[in-house]
Amino acid sequence: MPGNRDSHSSSHGGTLEPEWLHGHAHEPNPDPPTEDSTFALSFNGHAKWLVYLDDLNRLPQTQVPDCYIVSTGHGASGPHTFAGVRLADLLLEYLPDGMAWKHVDVLSADGFGNRVFAKEVENESGDRPILLATKRDGKPITRGEGLVRMIVPSETDDALRQVKWIEHLEVR
Numbered sequence: 001m002p003g004n005r006d007s008h009s010s011s012h013g014g015t016l017e018p019e020w021l022h023g024h025a026h027e028p029n030p031d032p033p034t035e036d037s038t039f040a041l042s043f044n045g046h047a048k049w050l051v052y053l054d055d056l057n058r059l060p061q062t063q064v065p066d067c068y069i070v071s072t073g074h075g076a077s078g079p080h081t082f083a084g085v086r087l088a089d090l091l092l093e094y095l096p097d098g099m100a101w102k103h104v105d106v107l108s109a110d111g112f113g114n115r116v117f118a119k120e121v122e123n124e125s126g127d128r129p130i131l132l133a134t135k136r137d138g139k140p141i142t143r144g145e146g147l148v149r150m151i152v153p154s155e156t157d158d159a160l161r162q163v164k165w166i167e168h169l170e171v172r
Helices: 053-058 087-094 118-123
Strands: 007-009 016-018 039-043 046-051 062-071 075-086 103-108 113-117 131-136 149-151 166-171
Touching: 046 087, 053 131, 075 087, 075 149, 087 118, 087 131, 113 118
Parallel strands: 039 166
Antiparallel strands: 007 016, 039 046, 062 075, 075 131, 103 113, 103 166, 131 149
């Protein structure tokens, strides 16, 4: 994995956190890193699964209207209706029954990432869940647009949570 995913000592009690959770440089619109939409899912670094686009399409699909993409340096676009799999449904499908988790790190193939806490998923609004989106406005998301893209409908800032080109979900 690229160096910017390495852990370092945090000012938050000395625990190890990935560097990408803190300030980092991020090119807002690089070329897609790969044409492959497959991503890895692991729990505490173990039991790694490969998740394919067909796997996502077999899970219950959810649509979330009135979402905006607020890209750093590119302004806003939308409103859009995104469709895909609720993050909660994906975790329910793959994690062992009753397995407690604290957070999931969602990492992009370009080194960008974000963390979603279990409390966020538990407390999310029923009609505005966190999605792993594969469609925008009824059409498949292109690879250039992120192909599998995490959409956090509650986000209104600079797309800091809208991870595209998902490569790995690490559940802790």
